[in-house]
Amino acid sequence: MIPLPLARIAEITSGALTGMADPRAVVRGPVVIDSRDVRPGALFVAIKGARVDGHDFAAQAVQAGAVAVLAARPVDAPAVIVGDTVRAMTELATAVCADLPATTVIGVTGSAGKTTTKDLLARLTARVGPTVAPVESFNNEIGHPLTVLKAGEETRYLVLELSARNVGHIAHLTRVAPPSIGVVLNVGTAHLGVFGSRETIARAKGELVEALPADGVAVLNADDPLVAGMAERTAARVTWFGRGESATVRAENVVVDERGRASFTLRTPSGAAPVTLRLYGEHAVENALAAAAAGYELGLPVAVIAEELSEAEPRSRWRMxxxxxxxxxxxxxxxxxxxxxxxxxxxxxxxxxxxxxxxxxxxxxxxxxxxxxxxxxxxxxxxxxxxxxxxxxxxxxxxxxxxxxxxxxxxxxxxxxxxxxxxxxxxxxxxxxxxxxxxxxxxxxxxxxxxxxxxxxxxxxxxxxxxxxxxxxxxxxxxxxxxxxxxxxxxxxxxxxxxxxxxxxxxxxxxxxxxxxxx
Missing domain, CATH: 3.90.190.20 (Mur ligase, C-terminal domain)
Incomplete structure (x- = not known):
């Protein structure tokens, strides 16, 4: 993350320094919520959970090298005391992202396939410049700011996965890290009991494209009617991925081998190239197309996109x-x-x-x-x-x-x-x-x-x-x-x-x- 003195962190979070905290001491990262992940120069965020209270590990975190603790109550360690540690961490992430004007933020959402697509897209952006992307599925109100806080002045791309458990959640996440490119994969039935209908799910997922600026790009699934309908909800330019002829970036001649891995021709406006996925399941084709469409918008040649997609192995655990x-x-x-x-x-x-x-x-x-x-x-x-x-x-x-x-x-x-x-x-x-x-x-x-x-x-x-x-x-x-x-x-x-x-x-x-x- 961007090096920040404790005085600046306290200012951003409206916190108070306690426990002999030196306002000039500099946090250079990482920001962590697990004391076992502390490294020298870290900031430990103490979160009270249902079974474990991070405040109980404050002294241990500082002994391991943390500069201070972001805490909601006094602890036996140098600390920045705030009203709510999750909200304060979010405020800190928002401020850090605002100080990275050279970083392009890319958001990925959908009912299924977010993590795989995020992993593929992060591989593509890494060909262009230093990239930060979440570990596993860090896509909620805690994991999202934690990922943003990994970005530094050298970061060129910040690839984020955005989940929604209700209307308004994705809008909140986009305010932390305003995206320039938004990818919407599909609208399914995940969390249907919370949302009530697929139309409401689409309303929530569409908050990503609503957050895009006029000079941004919405990457939408042309094969999903509810996703396609989001084109009317954004001021950004729209590019389409899918299998149909109307898609800007599409898959042709899809074949699945005896191990369930798909091969296809990746077709773009500037040419085509063969892709042979190492990911299992034909549904990975749509994830690959979404990543390819975003990569194409970043200027990657189709041959490079095809090469990276073909070499990609599963990165996140327990997914096929x-x-x-x-x-x-x-x-x-x-x-x-x-x-x-x-x-x-x-x-x-x-x-x-x-x-x-x-x-x-x-x-x-x-x-x-x-x-x-x-x-x-x-x-x-x-x-x-x-x-x-x-x-x-x-x-x-x-x-x-x-x-x-x-x-x-x-x-x-x-x-x-x-x-x-x-x-x-x-x-x-x-x-x-x-x-x-x-x-x-x-x-x-x-x-x-x-x-x-x-x-x-x-x-x-x-x-x-x-x-x-x-x-x-x-x-x-x-x-x-x-x-x-x-x-x-x-x-x-x-x-x-x-x-x-x-x-x-x-x-x-x-x-x-x-x-x-x-x-």
Whole structure:
């Protein structure tokens, strides 16, 4: 960040220096919220969370080299005392960004694909000049200013990911770092329960293009009608990406290989070049096109854009991470987050990837879908149940019920109700009436059983367990049970997809299958 004396930080944040803080002491960065990340010259921002209070680590942060602590109450260390540390950090980021007139700010938003697009775009801008971009998905009221505060006088591009949990959130983030280029990927159903409708989601996402200046550029998805409609909401020039002929930057002749990776011809007004992605899933094409369109607006030659896109590897964790075990089992870890749109994309990727190999999936029920939650989760179950899976494990408590019901319906077992104790997350389930119970999630399905008892210790049990051709539909109360059940089901050569909302913690299933941190 820009070197700032504590006196200037106190002025920006309307704070007061305490604890023998030297007003002439200079913070040279980084600005951190975790005392373990402190480096000499840092500013430690103490945030009180639900379980941990950063103020308790103030002295430790200074001992590790922090110049001072940005705190909401007196601490046993040199500090700048403010009313609200998150708001003060935001004010500091706003001031720092305003002092970087040579830095071009690029914002990326959308219901799905923000992080992948941000990673690709940061790779492209790095070809032109020093670039700062967020780690993982630092895209909210805390992660956004933290990323901005990494920028310094040498930074030429600041590539930011902007998320919205309600109308007004993106507008707030754009005031911290006013963008010159705004990229809108899509309008889906993520957080539908919070927003109420896709139109309201579009209203929130469109705040990015509304913030653009007249000499800025809005990079919009020509294939998404709600995104295309945002062209009327900006004073900036509009450039289009997509697959249709109307797109300024588009993909032609898209082909997906046996590993689910797409190749295409990148077409721009100044020429074309071949792209062979190393990212998994055909949905990565749209992310690549969005990054390409923004890169094209920055003056990058199409050949350079194609080269960078073709060399890009996944950078952020738990997003279509593909790992092959020594026994030939392939684990697709896409467990970072999920919504109806990304679920469909993940199962499409699984279909392309698996080919004739046996496929399995572990999923969690979708959240924040409001009144549509049961219907959309049942639709998810139908999607999974009709995807040619050998086995489907649904993780969760009562929220797993609609997913299980949908999967059963897809398997032709609509007459078999999901037991009430499973919907309540209770332990165990009665044996099936159609025949002797099998080994449930811990082994092969029983013959003719309407549902089985499941593996020892498993919550719920196994449903729709038809011998031979039908999908084994199972329920597990948590990821520990899911990992144990899945491990027992896997045979060499299988492909397994892990996909669910972040709160489901399905990355821990990958850790159990792969060892270590799941990679």
């Amino acid at each position: 991470e593909v790992t092959d075990r020594p026994d030939g089992v392939t684990v697709i870890n896409d467990a970072y987050n999920a919504n109806p749109d990304s679920m469909r994309a993940a199962f499409a990727a699984l279909d392309a990837f698996a080919g004739s190999r046996r496929r399995l999936a572990v999923i969690g029920a979708l959240r924040e879908l409001g009144e549509e939650s049961d219907a959309l989760n049942e639709e998810l179950g139908r999607l999974a149940g009709s995807s040619g899976l050998a086995a489907l494990l649904v993780v969760g408590g009562a929220d797993a019920g609609p997913v299980l019901a949908g999967a059963l319906a897809a398997a032709g077992r609509a007459a078999d109700p999901v037991p009430a104790d499973v919907l309540a997350g209770a332990q165990g389930a009665p044996d099936g009436a159609g025949g002797p119970p099998g080994d449930g999630a811990g082994g092969p399905p029983g013959t003719g059983a309407a549902y089985d008892t499941g593996a020892p210790g498993a919550a719920g049990g196994t449903y729709g367990a038809l011998a031979g051709t039908a999908t084994l539909v199972s329920h597990a109360a948590d990821v520990t049970q899911a990992a144990a059940a899945l491990s027992a089901l896997l045979v060499p050569g299988d492909v397994v997809l892990l996909k669910g909302p972040r709160a489901a913690g399905l990355e821990r299933v990958a850790e159990a299958l792969l060892g270590g941190d799941g990679r």
